[in-house]
Amino acid sequence: MSLELFRTTNIDWLGKKWYFLGFSLIFSVAGVLSMLFWHHIPLGVDFKGGTQIRVAFDKAPNEDHVRQAMDRAGVRDFTIQRVSDPSGHAANKEIIALPESTATDQSHDAGRISVENALAANYHDSAFTIEQVEIVGPTAGKQLQKQAALATMYSLIGMLIYLWFRFELIYGVAAVVAVFHDTLITVGAFSLTNQEITLTVIAAILTLIGYSMNDTIVVFDRIRENLALSRKESLHDVVNRSINQTLSRTVISSGLTFLTVMSLYLFGGEVLHGFSFALVIGILIGTYSSIAVAAPMLVAYQDWRVKRGKVSSLPAGKRAKV
Amino acid sequence: MGKNLAGKTASIIAVLVVFIYGILYGSNGPKLGSLKSLLADNIRLGLDLKGGTHLVLQVHVEEALASATDRDVARLKAALQAVGINATVGKTDPAHPNTIVVTGIPPEKLSDARTVMQGTDYSIYDVSTLADGSATLNMKLSAINDLEARTLETSKETISERINSLGVSEPVVQTYGLGKNQILVELPGIFNLAEVEAAIQSTAKLAVYAVVSGPYENDQAALTALNGVVPPGDWLVHGSASANAPDEVWLLERASQVEGTDFRDAQPSTDVNGRPNLTFTLTTAAGDRFYKYTSAHSKDSANPGSMAIVLANKVRSVASINSAIRDRGEIEGNFSKDEVDSLSLMLRTGALPASISYTETRTVGPSLGAASIRQGVIAAIAGMLAVMAFMLVYYRGSGINADLALILNLVILLGFMGFSKATLTLPGIAGVILTIGMGVDSNVLIFERIREELRAGKTAAAAVDQGFKHAWVTIVDTHVTTIVSAAILFLFGTGPVKGFAVTLTFGLLANLFTAVFVSRLIFDSILQKKERGATLSI
Numbered sequence: 026m027s028l029e030l031f032r033t034t035n036i037d038w039l040g041k042k043w044y045f046l047g048f049s050l051i052f053s054v055a056g057v058l059s060m061l062f063w064h065h066i067p068l069g070v071d072f073k074g075g076t077q078i079r080v081a082f083d084k085a086p087n088e089d090h091v092r093q094a095m096d097r098a099g100v101r102d103f104t105i106q107r108v109s110d111p112s113g114h115a116a117n118k119e120i121i122a123l124p125e126s127t128a129t130d131q132s133h134d135a136g137r138i139s140v141e142n143a144l145a146a147n148y149h150d151s152a153f154t155i156e157q158v159e160i161v162g163p164t165a166g167k168q169l170q171k172q173a174a175l176a177t178m179y180s181l182i183g184m185l186i187y188l189w190f191r192f193e194l195i196y197g198v199a200a201v202v203a204v205f206h207d208t209l210i211t212v213g214a215f216s217l218t219n220q221e222i223t224l225t226v227i228a229a230i231l232t233l234i235g236y237s238m239n240d241t242i243v244v245f246d247r248i249r250e251n252l253a254l255s256r257k258e259s260l261h262d263v264v265n266r267s268i269n270q271t272l273s274r275t276v277i278s279s280g281l282t283f284l285t286v287m288s289l290y291l292f293g294g295e296v297l298h299g300f301s302f303a304l305v306i307g308i309l310i311g312t313y314s315s316i317a318v319a320a321p322m323l324v325a326y327q328d329w330r331v332k333r334g335k336v337s338s339l340p341a342g343k344r345a346k347v
Numbered sequence: 348m349g350k351n352l353a354g355k356t357a358s359i360i361a362v363l364v365v366f367i368y369g370i371l372y373g374s375n376g377p378k379l380g381s382l383k384s385l386l387a388d389n390i391r392l393g394l395d396l397k398g399g400t401h402l403v404l405q406v407h408v409e410e411a412l413a414s415a416t417d418r419d420v421a422r423l424k425a426a427l428q429a430v431g432i433n434a435t436v437g438k439t440d441p442a443h444p445n446t447i448v449v450t451g452i453p454p455e456k457l458s459d460a461r462t463v464m465q466g467t468d469y470s471i472y473d474v475s476t477l478a479d480g481s482a483t484l485n486m487k488l489s490a491i492n493d494l495e496a497r498t499l500e501t502s503k504e505t506i507s508e509r510i511n512s513l514g515v516s517e518p519v520v521q522t523y524g525l526g527k528n529q530i531l532v533e534l535p536g537i538f539n540l541a542e543v544e545a546a547i548q549s550t551a552k553l554a555v556y557a558v559v560s561g562p563y564e565n566d567q568a569a570l571t572a573l574n575g576v577v578p579p580g581d582w583l584v585h586g587s588a589s590a591n592a593p594d595e596v597w598l599l600e601r602a603s604q605v606e607g608t609d610f611r612d613a614q615p616s617t618d619v620n621g622r623p624n625l626t627f628t629l630t631t632a633a634g635d636r637f638y639k640y641t642s643a644h645s646k647d648s649a650n651p652g653s654m655a656i657v658l659a660n661k662v663r664s665v666a667s668i669n670s671a672i673r674d675r676g677e678i679e680g681n682f683s684k685d686e687v688d689s690l691s692l693m694l695r696t697g698a699l700p701a702s703i704s705y706t707e708t709r710t711v712g713p714s715l716g717a718a719s720i721r722q723g724v725i726a727a728i729a730g731m732l733a734v735m736a737f738m739l740v741y742y743r744g745s746g747i748n749a750d751l752a753l754i755l756n757l758v759i760l761l762g763f764m765g766f767s768k769a770t771l772t773l774p775g776i777a778g779v780i781l782t783i784g785m786g787v788d789s790n791v792l793i794f795e796r797i798r799e800e801l802r803a804g805k806t807a808a809a810a811v812d813q814g815f816k817h818a819w820v821t822i823v824d825t826h827v828t829t830i831v832s833a834a835i836l837f838l839f840g841t842g843p844v845k846g847f848a849v850t851l852t853f854g855l856l857a858n859l860f861t862a863v864f865v866s867r868l869i870f871d872s873i874l875q876k877k878e879r880g881a882t883l884s885i
Binding site: 028029079081133134137138154155156157158159160161162164165168169172175176179180183184187188191224225227228229231232234235236238239242243246247250270271273274277278281282284285286287288289291292293294296297300301304 | 395403405525526538540541544704705706707708709710711712714715718719721722723725726727729730731733734737740741743773774776777780781783784785787788791792795796798799817820821824825827828829831832833834835836839840844847851
């Protein structure tokens with residue numbers, strides 16, 4: 026009668042843990058290598074400090090002429106980047122960026138003034154307007170960096186405590202490890218594609234942390250429920266069964282969220298580009314990690330305990346009712 | 348079933364009405380207008396959507412502390428002289444700008460000196476005296492904190508008043524939590540950075556100092572005349588004594604006679620020669636102090652002197668004191684008309700007690716903001732339509748359920764925004780989109796569970812009951828964890844990120860209500876109309 030994607034699946038997810046481990050390692054290591062040796066972590070003006078000016082031209086800008094206009098006015102060390110929307114169509118806009126040395130706390134605004142004056146005096150191809158200016162001094166950049174790191178850390182700790190309280194510590198640890206894995210791979214993706222991490226991208230990363238956690242909890246909740254029902258079944262089987270039972274929900278929900286995020290990526294405009302890129306990656310990897318990282322960790326933890334001759338059953342978690 | 352369906356339906360309709368009111372009118376109160384204008388009036392947009400300027404300013408409070416200590420040095424020296432002690436008073440260690448060191452107190456006068464230093468005038472210092480005739484006064488930590496807080500507060504008020512001169516609607520001027528002693532300024536609808544800076548930039552400090560000696564040709568000449576040492580209570584300042592005069596150097600007392608905060612009023616005017624000058628009125632306390640100084644040093648007195656008007660650490664004018672001045676006077680100098688205008692505005696609104704530098708500047712032009720709104724709304728609508736269409740196809744009859752819950756969720760979310768006057772930012776729109784995703788997830792969780800229970804052979808009613816019961820546990824866990832992270836984002840985030848946390852939190856709260864309560868009610872009312880054993884469209 027009704028439309029169903031997965032009726033009853035019976036996949037041995039845990040049996041594939043070595044593939045999962047390999048997959049996760051390839052992406053994490055590639056990201057980490059890029060962070061260390063290739064693009065590093067490309068920080069946006071928010072964190073790095075510096076001056077960034079977004080100029081909208083009436084006609085398609087001639088980048089060579091923009092460069093010459095800057096050179097003639099003695100502006101050095103600038104970079105020019107054409108703005109394009111997500112479909113790759115170039116807009117009549119350029120982002121002109123100056124390094125952080127132009128935005129010291131003493132002469133904060135000098136960089137912006139020199140760029141505006143250089144364009145006004147030497148660029149004659151078309152009229153232009155300044156659409157956006159961002160000047161971040163070195164102290165502010167460091168403060169914002171620290172704040173972003175703290176916010177991420179605190180939100181992880183907050184969730185760990187909540188899961189500890191609702192389940193058991195090991196569930197919280199497994200979920201946080203999975204989420205850390207997602208964050209690492211997402212930041213790695215930014216490094217590999219050399220896209221800048223800005224304040225809004227940090228918001229996206231925090232969103233994906235919440236989202237991935239959400240997915241993990243759905244699986245954990247089912248494991249807890251199944252553990253409470255049947256104590257004879259091995260943990261390995263319970264976890265497999267729980268993943269299979271929630272699989273259709275996982276695929277549908279992730280698919281739909283992915284759909285909304287894709288619409289953000291496609292229609293949300295260039296300002297949200299980095300934000301939606303992080304979410305697109307994050308939802309894929311977050312869904313994967315709740316099945317491939319968090320749940321197997323529970324089983325691995327129990328196997329380790331059995332090897333050390335400890336109690337063999339994993340605590341089912343605290344009461345499953347609200 | 349025994350469920351009060353009518354009562355629940357009524358309460359849902361009531362919620363709906365309240366939040367639609369919130370979207371349209373919020374706390375503005377009912378009025379007429381097109382839907383668009385009502386929304387624009389009621390939903391507060393962030394700078395990234397509306398366009399405007401965002402600044403973070405650093406207040407150099409240490410300057411205010413240093414000048415307070417400088418004044419106490421001068422006061423203490425005079426007070427000790429009054430009881431016949433000719434001690435050296437000064438600040439010796441640049442690393443401790445709030446420590447006053449007194450040396451050379453004659454042993455027999457030690458107790459007199461102690462009485463003076465432990466008087467109420469210096470109660471903000473910890474005083475310790477040594478038998479060798481020296482003493483140190485350390486400013487107490489509580490006094491430092493107090494002075495810093497006051498400096499920050501005065502700066503904030505001053506900047507606020509200057510911003511008001513720009514005629515901005517709904518400006519924000521508040522202390523900023525990210526760094527110590529910072530002020531956040533948000534100016535919606537203002538895009539011209541130069542104009543903003545001109546208004547605030549009168550950040551320079553104005554003060555009147557007593558001239559000790561000078562002018563000298565340059566630093567070198569000054570040092571030669573002073574035998575290579577600048578006395579501890581004095582400082583060397585560059586500048587020119589009148590318009591077009593060459594750059595020279597003066598030795599001035601370090602403690603000012605009058606400074607920005609002492610002025611009660613100031614007006615631009617012209618002197619007898621038609622050159623721009625400034626008439627001013629001092630506060631009573633400052634007037635008394637100024638009278639004491641000017642009467643002791645007027646040109647008819649035994650000890651005639653002159654004073655220097657210093658703006659932004661540059662001498663702008665040096666004048667001999669013609670007669671004692673109490674609280675009214677004028678400042679003449681090499682000022683242009685514009686300078687006199689901005690200087691008088693600055694003094695009227697209270698000069699800043701310490702100088703200010705910029706640490707963060709952002710502007711968003713109006714066209715970019717409008718484009719962001721358009722694109723964000725299109726993305727939200729496109730995402731929502733795609734999700735709703737899928738739910739209808741996949742869950743058929745129950746899909747209507749989910750779609751209704753989703754629409755109601757958005758109504759409540761926007762109503763929250765209208766009532767609370769929270770700010771909608773671009774990442775905030777993204778938060779709305781994420782809410783749609785999570786709202787639908789709750790429905791999927793419930794529906795999949797109901798299907799599972801149906802497969803297990805339960806009746807429609809029992810399956811709905813069990814489905815909601817089991818899914819509820821999961822929904823609470825997922826929502827609480829996400830709200831925890833959103834709350835942390837709200838506490839530690841700034842500007843746009845905060846806006847994201849706001850919509851996400853409101854959206855999730857609304858979702859707990861719609862996905863569970865509303866969706867359940869629709870199921871129950873459908874089941875009630877059906878015969879026992881009828882199938883459910885899911």
